[in-house]
Amino acid sequence: MTANGWFQIVLFLGLILAVTKPLGVYMARVFNGDKTFVDPVFRPLERLIYRLTAVDENHEMRWSEYAVAMLFFSAVSMTVLYAILRLQGHLPLNPQKFAGVSPEHLAFNTAASFTTNTNWQAYSGETTMSYFTQMAGLAYHNFVSAAAGIALAIAFIRGIARRQMETIGNFWVDMVRASLWVLLPFCVVGTLLLVSQGVVQNLRPYDTVKLVEPQQVQKNRADGKPMVDAAGKPVMETVSRQRIAQGPVASQEFIKEWGTNGGGYFNANSAHPFENPTPLSNLIEMFAIFAVSSGLTYTLGRMTGSQRHGWAVWSAMAILFLAGVSTVYWAEARGNPLYAPNVDQHASAVQSGGNMEGKEVRFGIANSALWATITTDASCGAINSWHDSFTPLGGLVPLVNIMLGEIIFGGVGAGMYGMLIFVLLAVFIAGLMVGRTPEYLGKKIEAYDVKMAMLVVLIFPLIILAFSAVSAVKPYGTAGILNPGPHGLSEILYAFTSGAGNNGSAFSGLTVNTPWYDTTLGVAMLAGRFLMIIPMLAIAGNLARKKHVPPSLGTFPVTTPLFTAVLIGVVLIVGALTFFPALSLGPILEHLLMYAGRTF
């Protein structure tokens, strides 16, 4: 660990802190329908969209209609994406002549993945997807799945803020305003910033260049296995050219982070020099992952009239973030104890040292650890280093971050409503301890609300643990494992955690493009998104109906450091009680065995 590494981590959090208020105020104005500086451009466009789609922008929805609209939109747009994937070979902007995505289970998995804001990738971008599919299929869903998430968070906040009302807003209006006001203008600026750093943005066919020094490579048979001669020696061939994948990357890159989507244009995601060429592009992308979610804590305070509550929630998130990033940075900087002593893993002025397998030199340890924490705190899932090659404890943190529900800033919108579920539980538990009916910002929290909140808390681990358990014992599950020993269990656990949590990052050694994994992970992603949203909206609708109770002496204040501590406690206790047994058999066991010198 170096002083500069810590400085970069603190600098990042400082930038996020700085953007929270301006972005939060802006979003509150957008969703209250107040004037903003981009109205002259986007208000006419918004009206045009409503005219073309027959939306009545003054119509208010009950929670159930809000849910139905969101579900219909997701179902229709997912079907269209599936069709684009399958018909890719007949569609334009396909200079590499990629055929339709097959088999069906891969297309289903990908369609479910991008519709649910997961962006799990069982395919490799540059060898599978045409420019049209990337733009109109995948990048498009980066926008609308994020916009839907923001809309849902705003609806939930309205549920808290409104009194004795039946409705919580209009899904179409919230979704369109999120797209046009919260996503699009920032994406225009962010995309161009990234291009200025070297992220490519073109429609040219892949380039072929002549290597400076031709290389000898093993020749492969048609089935992918190395070709051997009569003596059993591998047959070598000379490769003198390099094919360089191109495409409209930057326009997908920025929304990938700003909307906490995470699906890389290329297989290597934000580790690829064309997606993330410089330390500055890296900072811009990390900043984009947290910005909206951090801003939403301020929007929460603003719309519910308790700004200090917004900051109390922000503080809980920031503390959990710092705990995570410190652990990963420490674990990765220590390096791998199984490497021979003649390998220099020490940090110095000329190298960052540490566990460099699966990491890029320009990012080193600090920025790889920082990114891994951010991307799993949020439900982003973009990566700039391979989590599968992290040390056991370094890889444990991203896994735990997702298991806690991605509420440490979290996905755009999803992090907010996820955290609010924990806020309700924290208030409920505090109420139980003092023996009073719990209240939250003037609303009594009653049996119905807590039951729905518990549904959200329980559905999530049920999906993860059930699918993981089956995969860990059945041959069609264990066949996919790349790294044997406890690490293999970690790979499976991470896959379903990432799927159900709509994260999208992976311990990517696991071979997942099989009927079993494509299908079950697709189901996990759909369940992890939509089964959580319905009880969440039910709570919102129920809260909106209640009348306001003025705070009394028995009210547990939600604006104090004590509240922040209770909230962190509830998050950690729920997470630990649920997942500790599984974690102890995976990363924790592997850590102990690694320091005992075991390999697998």
Added chain:
Amino acid sequence: MKKNLVISVLMTVVTTVLLGIVFPLLMTAASQLLFPDKANGQLIVRDGKVIGSRIIGQPFTGPGYFHSRPSAAGFGYDAANSGGTNLGPTNRKLIDRVNQDAAALYAENRNAPVPVDLITTSASGLDPDITPAAAYFQVPRVAGERHISPEEVGELVRSHIQPRQFGFLGEPRVNVLELNLALDRTTGP
């Protein structure tokens, strides 16, 4: 119910055109206008031929060149097939590979400890950089092979170190392709 279904269909069509087609095409046009070199991948032309991208690594294994990091992209530095090994920290395949490579380099370079980035694969498989430590480590071999003084080669390395961006972002690094091209300019390939 039916109304929201109809809106869903119309909304999908309208937003796909706006966000999935118009937005990326406008961004492509703007990027090509404002940053044509960056937007097209910073291709390097030598003697009228495109010989690579400034920010995409190439394989170098001959003794007279500075070596890049090991690569798991396709058959190695396949820039149409990026990726890492995904080998876990306790995987025997990883430990054996690293320790064997380390032993070879350790012996070759008069028992100097081997910088870890030189024997570990990068995340993209296309890492254009090595650390300054890994570059200095290779100076004796390159200098011997090219029959020039280690001081001269060391000076070339020093002049190719890219410091942290703005002095504090990221890590110091050396672009292998640019360093080797400079080497070729100094002594001929």
